[in-house]
Amino acid sequence: MxxxxxxxxxxxxxxxxxxxxxxxxxxxxxxxxxxxxxxxxxxxxxxxxxxxxxxxxxxxxxxxxxxxxxxxxxxxxxxxxxxxxxxxxxxxxxxxxxxxxKGTGVFVGITVVLLLLCVGVYKYILPSVAESLALTVPQEYEIKWGNMMFENMIQAPKKGEMGSELNLTKNDTLSRLANQFVKEIDFKTTYPIKITVVNEKVVNAFALPGGNVVVFNGLLKKMKTKEEFAALLGHEVAHVTHKHSLKNIFRSLSGYLFMSLITNDLNGITAVILDNANKLQNLGYSRELEAEADESSMKTLKENKIPTKGLLNLFKILEDSSQVAPPELLSSHPLTEERMKFAKKNQIMNEKIIENPRLESIWKEILIAENKL
Structure with a gap:
C-alpha cells in the first residue's frame, strides 16, 4: 500500500x-x-x-x-x-x-536525549531568542498590536455597570487631562503616547506595546505633586520606547509565537497576542529593564527641568502603599533596594527648575477632578 x-x-x-x-x-x-x-x-x-x-x-x-x-x-x-x-x-x-x-533501545535513548534538548531550548533559549526578535518588529505592527490589546482590555463605561478585573472602565475626564499633561513633556520618543486613566482602586499602571499607557485611579489618588506623575509617565513611556513591553510579551509567549515567527505568519502572532491580552498586563519586568526605565525617567525629568525628587517620591508612595496592601504595580515593577538607591543618588539638590505654568495648571485640574469622584 x-x-x-x-x-x-x-x-x-x-x-x-x-x-x-x-x-x-x-x-x-x-x-x-x-x-x-x-x-x-x-x-x-x-x-x-x-x-x-x-x-x-x-x-x-x-x-x-x-x-x-x-x-x-x-x-x-x-x-x-x-x-x-x-x-x-x-x-x-x-x-x-x-x-x-541499532535497535529500539538506542533509538529510544536518542529520542529521550533529543526531547531533553528540546525542553532545554524551549525553557531557556527560546525565550531569549523571542525577546531578541521583538526588536525586529516594525513599529507599525507594534502600534497595531498594542491598540488591539488596549481595545480588548478597556470598555466604554455603561450606566449601572462597574469595571471588572479584565474589562477596565475608562475615566474620560482624567484621561483627557492626563493626555494634556503628557503633551507638555518631551519624552524623546517616536511612539504616539496615549494615557488612559481607569476607575480602579488598586495601585497600578502598565504600558502596552506601541504607546498606550494605562494608569489606575488608585495610584493617581495617592500622588500629591506633578513631579510624581511625570516620573511615573517617564517610567512607563520608557517601557514603550525601549520595547520592554513587547519583549516581555514575546518572552512570555515564546512557545506559541515561535512557529508564527519562523513562518512569517504575522496574523498568527496577532491572534496569539489577542488571545492572551488580559494575561499580559501584569507581566513582571526584569531588574535590567526596570533599571533602564528608571534611568530614562530620571533623564526625562532632568531634560524637561522637572524636579528629580519626583521619582524618589513615587517610590515612597509605592513603599508606603505596600505596608497597607501590596500594590499590583510592585508585582510587575518590583521596587528593589537598588532602584531606591538610584533615585536617591541621582536626585539633584538645588537644581535649576524652569516652571511650566501649563503643566502646573493641568495638574491642578487633575486634583480638582479627583476630589469630585
Missing part, C-alpha cells in the same frame, strides 16, 4: 490540514480536505523534497524554497514504503538509518 495519512502545512500560515499522500513514480500526490468538504491536490516532485527530520515516530519532510511546505507522517510503514518505492533515492541521513539498525 502506497497511500498514507498525513498532516500538511503550507508554509504561509500556521493552519494544519489533514490529508493523504500517495507515493507515485517521480513524485508524491497529496490530497487535502478543504473546510467545505471538497478535496484539493498538490504534487511534490521527488527532486525538490528536502532532507527529512524525525520526532519520535513522526517523519517530517520539507518541500520547495522559503517558505517551505511541510508534510508529517507517523505511520511506521512509511519509511519502509519509501525504501521500496525509491530504492535509489536517499531521503535519510546515514546516521538516521544507523540509529534504526
Amino acid at each position: 502506497n497511500t498514507f495519512q498525513i498532516k500538511y502545512f503550507d508554509g504561509v500560515t500556521s493552519a494544519i490540514q489533514e490529508g493523504t499522500v500517495k507515493l507515485s513514480y517521480g513524485h508524491w500526490d497529496i490530497r487535502l480536505e478543504k473546510p467545505d468538504g471538497t478535496m484539493s491536490s498538490i504534487h511534490w516532485q521527488l527532486k525538490d523534497i528536502k532532507q527529512t527530520e524525525f520526532v519520535g515516530n513522526t517523519n517530517i519532510f520539507k518541500y520547495g524554497d522559503f517558505p517551505q511546505q511541510t508534510l508529517e507522517c507517523n505511520d511506521p510503514d512509511f519509511v519502509k514504503a519509501l525504501s521500496l518505492q525509491y530504492p535509489d533515492y536517499e531521503f535519510f541521513k546515514k546516521e538516521y538509518f544507523w540509529a534504526l539498525n
